[in-house]
Structures are given as structure tokens and as C-alpha cells.
Amino acid sequence: MKVNKGQILQRAGDLNTKVYAVETGLLRSYTIDEKGKEHIFAFAHEGWTIADLCEITDPCELFIDALENSTVTVIEKEERKKQVDINTVVNRVFVLQKRVIMLMSASAIERYEHFVKIYPNIVQRVSQKMIASYLGITPEALSRVRKERTKAK
Amino acid sequence: MKVNKGQILQRAGDLNTKVYAVETGLLRSYTIDEKGKEHIFAFAHEGWTIADLCEITDPCELFIDALENSTVTVIEKEERKKQVDINTVVNRVFVLQKRVIMLMSASAIERYEHFVKIYPNIVQRVSQKMIASYLGITPEALSRVRKERTKAK
DNA sequence: TTCATTTCTTAATCTATATCAATGCACAGC
DNA sequence: GCTGTGCATTGATATAGATTAAGAAATGAA
Numbered sequence: 001m002k003v004n005k006g007q008i009l010q011r012a013g014d015l016n017t018k019v020y021a022v023e024t025g026l027l028r029s030y031t032i033d034e035k036g037k038e039h040i041f042a043f044a045h046e047g048w049t050i051a052d053l054c055e056i057t058d059p060c061e062l063f064i065d066a067l068e069n070s071t072v073t074v075i076e077k078e079e080r081k082k083q084v085d086i087n088t089v090v091n092r093v094f095v096l097q098k099r100v101i102m103l104m105s106a107s108a109i110e111r112y113e114h115f116v117k118i119y120p121n122i123v124q125r126v127s128q129k130m131i132a133s134y135l136g137i138t139p140e141a142l143s144r145v146r147k148e149r150t151k152a153k
Numbered sequence: 154m155k156v157n158k159g160q161i162l163q164r165a166g167d168l169n170t171k172v173y174a175v176e177t178g179l180l181r182s183y184t185i186d187e188k189g190k191e192h193i194f195a196f197a198h199e200g201w202t203i204a205d206l207c208e209i210t211d212p213c214e215l216f217i218d219a220l221e222n223s224t225v226t227v228i229e230k231e232e233r234k235k236q237v238d239i240n241t242v243v244n245r246v247f248v249l250q251k252r253v254i255m256l257m258s259a260s261a262i263e264r265y266e267h268f269v270k271i272y273p274n275i276v277q278r279v280s281q282k283m284i285a286s287y288l289g290i291t292p293e294a295l296s297r298v299r300k301e302r303t304k305a306k
Numbered sequence: 307t308t309c310a311t312t313t314c315t316t317a318a319t320c321t322a323t324a325t326c327a328a329t330g331c332a333c334a335g336c
Numbered sequence: 337g338c339t340g341t342g343c344a345t346t347g348a349t350a351t352a353g354a355t356t357a358a359g360a361a362a363t364g365a366a
Contacts (some may be wrong), residue, residue, distance in 0.1 A: 140316085290323070
């Protein structure tokens with residue numbers, strides 16, 4: 001399945017039973033809060049999958065859209081559960097464990113440093129606005145962090 | 154296995170291959186940051202399991218200790234992976250998804266309201282200091298939130 | 307190329323929450 | 337019964353990051 005940059009695959013509030021496996025390109029999942037602000041939950045590039053893992057009977061919380069023109073394989077959640085290795089899912093829990101700890105304990109600078117170290121390829125491909133949204137800070141704050149960072153060298 | 158209140162089952166930095174299933178009592182997992190501040194990652198009461206899901210070859214990030222006198226079944230991670238239902242793990246990812254979104258978008262008040270709604274039984278059993286640590290705020294801030302909350306009625 | 311739109315940066319405020327400090331309580335051990 | 341230790345509360349102050357606003361730079365469309 002081909003999706004164009006900007007195309008929305010899933011909206012918060014939808015009932016959704018799909019998992020998206022990215023073949024080429026880049027997707028993201030995000031929420032929009034009451035104030036209309038976007039918060040990016042995840043990026044997914046080639047070889048990664050992305051989904052809202054809510055119960056298939058419940059309306060989902062995340063939007064999913066394409067940040068680049070992409071090709072995507074759509075899989076039913078139930079189907080995916082049968083195929084996927086338990087280690088893959090356990091590893092995802094571990095990644096989220098780290099993310100929660102970061103959000104609870106790290107400053108804007110530390111979060112950015114960590115992000116750059118863990119996802120250097122994503123950093124190249126998305127706008128700073130997107131990175132800021134993923135880190136849970138504003139683009140203005142990220143701009144300042146980056147300024148400090150280069151100055152420090 | 155019996156553990157007393159305050160007893161530590163696992164320390165950050167240890168190599169650890171265990172998952173703890175709580176039969177009775179209450180455990181928690183937490184990190185300690187560079188400033189010596191504790192951040193609670195999870196609580197686990199009767200019927201729940203708790204672990205640091207790092208690779209078994211890597212030093213873990215979390216401490217696990219008992220908040221009440223407890224009885225615990227210790228399981229090897231590899232063993233647990235064979236037994237556990239994929240839905241259980243997927244559901245844990247979903248819970249963490251919610252937690253990340255909360256940490257990125259919600260104020261102290263909203264986080265507390267959500268916590269009280271989702272874990273009313275935990276609220277009864279742990280100190281406010283512990284709840285504050287789980288929510289990613291200080292005990293002082295939680296005290297003020299609670300004051301506002303009762304005043305609002 | 308030109309015009310429009312979006313992104314990035316910078317600066318000036320504002321605000322939620324952290325930090326620091328003092329006090330009153332409750333519970334545990336002696 | 338005291339006495340110490342940790343917890344909750346409150347107030348004063350500090351601060352990281354948000355908000356607002358404006359201009360500069362990049363991107364994209366016609």
C-alpha cells in the first residue's frame with residue numbers, strides 16, 4: 001500500500017484493528033490534547049511497525065500519518081499477534097520503560113542528547129518541531145537546547 | 154518466597170534474569186537519578202508481576218523492593234516468556250503508551266486524577282511521597298494538588 | 307522567479323512546578 | 337512515657353520551560 005506524505009492512516013476515536021509495517025518511508029503516531037497540541041508517540045521507518053495497541057473493541061487514542069511518501073504493509077492486529085515473536089514485544093516494553101524514565105527524570109537537554117544517540121537517522125529525516133513534540137518540549141525550547149549544545153563545543 | 158517491607162530484591166546495575174509475581178503484598182520498581190532522586194516506575198500488588206525487562210545480558214536499570222511484607226514467586230525471564238500470553242504483554246505496551254502520553258501532555262492535577270481513577274486501591278496503600286514519585290512530581294506539589302482538589306468540592 | 311507557507315531562531319514575559327526551609331504529626335523503639 | 341525519624345503541609349523563592357511575538361530562513365507551488 002502506498003501512502004503520500006501527510007496522508008492519515010488512522011484517527012484517534014476510530015475503531016481500528018490494523019498494524020502498519022513500514023517498507024519504505026516514515027510514519028508517526030501522535031495524540032492531540034484538549035488544547036490542540038500534538039504529542040508524537042512514535043516514529044517508524046523502514047523495517048519498523050506502528051500501531052495503537054488499544055483493544056480492538058475500543059476507540060483508539062492515536063493518529064497515524066506519513067511524514068514521507070511511504071509504502072506500508074497493513075496487517076490485522078490478531079494476525080500479527082499470531083506471528084510476532086514474544087521477544088519483540090518484550091523489547092518494546094523495555095524501550096517504553098526507558099522512555100517513561102526519561103520523561104520523569106531528564107531535562108530537555110538530556111532528552112535531546114539521548115534521542116540523538118538512539119535515533120541518529122530519525123534526527124536527519126524529521127523537522128525539529130517533530131523532535132520537540134516527541135521529546136515533550138516546545139520547538140522554541142529545542143532551538144535553545146541546540147544552540148547551547150553547539151556553543152559547548 | 155517471603156520478603157519483608159523495605160527489603161530489596163534487585164538493584165540497578167545487577168545482572169538480573171528474574172520476574173517477580175506478587176502473591177500477597179506490594180512491590181515497586183524505581184530508578185535513582187544522578188541527583189539521588191527516586192522515580193517509581195511501577196507498583197505491583199497481588200496478582201501482578203514486576204521486573205526490569207532489560208536484556209538478561211545487560212545490567213538492569215531498576216531497583217525492586219517491597220513496600221509491604223509480601224510473598225513472591227520468582228520466575229526466570231526465559232521461563233516466563235514461554236508461559237506468558239502475548240495479549241498480556243501487548244496490554245502492558247498499551248498501558249505504557251498511556252503513561253507516556255500522560256507524562257508528555259498532562260498537568261500534575263490531571264496525572265493525579267488519572268492515577269486515582271485507574272489505581273484506587275494503590276492510592277490507599279502507599280504514601281503520597283510514593284504517588285508523587287510515580288507521577289513525576291514532588292511530594293510538595295502533590296500536597297498542593299490534593300488541597301486544591303478537596304477545596305474544589 | 308515570485309509569492310506564500312511553514313520552519314527555525316531569538317527575545318521578553320509568564321507560569322507551573324521545583325527547591326528550600328520550617329512546623330506539626332504520627333508511629334516505632336527505647 | 338519520652339525521643340527520634342520520616343511524612344505531610346505550608347510558605348517563600350527560584351527556575352526550567354511555556355507562551356507570545358516578531359523576524360529570518362527555508363521550502364514549495366504557480
